[in-house]
Amino acid sequence: MSRKMHDLIVIGAGPAGMAAARTAADKGLSVTVLDEQIRAGGQIYRDVERAASRRGDILGPDYADGLPLARGLDHPSIAHIPGATVWQIENGPRVFFSVDGQARSVEAKRLLIATGALERPMPIPGWTLPGVMTAGAAQILLKQSGIVAERAVIAGSGPLLYLIAAQMVRAGTPPLALVETQTRGDFLRALRQLPGALSGWRYLRKGAQMLRAIERAGVPRHTGATGLAVEGTGRAEAIRFKTDGREHRIEADTILLHHGVVPHVQAARSLNIPHRWDPAQHCFVPETGAGGRTAMETVFVAGDGAGIGGAKAAALAGQIAALHIARDVGASTNAGIAGELATLTQALDKELAVRPFLDAAYPPYRAALSPTDSTIICRCEEVTAGDIRRYAGLGCLGPNQTKAFGRPGMGPCQGRYCGLTVTALLSEANGVSPDTTGYYRIRPPIKPVTLGEIASLNDQQEIEE
Secondary structure: OOOOEEEEEEEOOOHHHHHHHHHHHHOOOOEEEEOOOOOOOOOOOOOHHHHHHHHHHHHOHHHHHHHHHHHOOOOOOEEEEOOOEEEEEEOOOEEEEEEOOEEEEEEEEEEEEOOOEEEOOOOOOOOOOOOEEEHHHHHHHHHHHOOOOOOEEEEEOOHHHHHHHHHHHHOOOOOOEEEEOOOHHHHHHHHHHHHHHHHHHHHHHHHHHHHHHHHHOOOOEEOOOEEEEEEOOOOOOEEEEEEOOEEEEEEOOEEEEEOOEEEOOHHHHHOOOOEEEEOOOOEEEEOOOHHHEOOOOOEEEOHHHHOOOOHHHHHHHHHHHHHHHHHHOOOOOHHHHHHHHHHHHHHHHHHHOOHHHHHHHOOOOHHHHOOOOOOEEEOOOOEEHHHHHHHHHOOOOOHHHHHHHHOOOOOOOOOOOOHHHHHHHHHHHHOOOHHHHOOOOOOOOOOOOOHHHHHHHHOOOOOOO
16 A cells, blocks of 8 residues: 655644644645644643633733634645544654554654643652642643632742733632742842843743732742642642741642743654753753754754743744745745745744743752652652662663663653653762763653554555545
């Protein structure tokens, strides 16, 4: 059976994926968009076509920016396949995925990985108790179902804390408190980056506006918090922490944790694309060149999956990648897209100008990067930080070896949520860099798939449109 060759496969329908798909289609490319969600938008614009009209006043005007991107997928040259779980990628490129338990595949001249970001896990004592969730999970509940966490404390670091707190205030259910781990010293160090950040003054203004709204609502803020721990018997009942040498304890029904997002790299790593450690963002990022091209000539990475930049930067990066891909497949000449690339690149640089300031001002919570020995860091296999340190003492050098010692990274999430913590712990214990320590080796299937689904490939028809 001969397979139809498409021009472009896009994995992910977040800002980068949606923008790239429409840009490529407008250049005459045939595009297939594979996305796990049943509606386009990614995390930041999740369910935007449905939720913007229902909850736009709560979610804020920036949320509606996703509407034209989502609607842009309505194009005769774009096949948008929702509910698609990608579980294997081959050079070609060819992508295997499942929809409703049925495996399928699609092949194209180019592949764009636009899988976005994951919320950085924040392993502190008690973080596995019922009633503890990530701040991003609370946003999902709000966007998709209109549910607001009640009697909640938001704890961690980063601008997302202010956004979620402001949305909860607008919803009429403000958080009980903000417990922030960034310090005055972090802010003073970030001031070195302020001259560059001023070109992104709109972000700084929005942050100030959200803080004023939170303050007007009477939400207490505790900054420079240390010793964070969730207390409870059977479920979360309170959060305990210190500020300025004083002990605090706030009773709550829900604890929302967040200290940044990191690139979702599993798909890129499954292709053995080289990655490097980014010390500013405390994570691994794929090595990319112009337009997001990787060491694999036919594969591009764009958006937060290539380094955290935010929704608008992701959309611009997706457009830039699409123009490079259009040139690759002969739909556009270099002369024909040079002006567009210059304009988009200038806009992207402007969007990214504020990132060094934000990265310095809101670093991850240090104690969660190097948790106490008794803290679970791999929830799937219930492996503690002390276990990882013990493995290092027995001669374990990298994350892949830890699987033989105690199975971290071998559960359903396949290391998505414990990988960076394992790398950090081994790096610290062995006195070597994260780049030297490395990350899990990602092999297919990159998402769980049944044998029945794989067997169904014998009867499947290739995507023809």
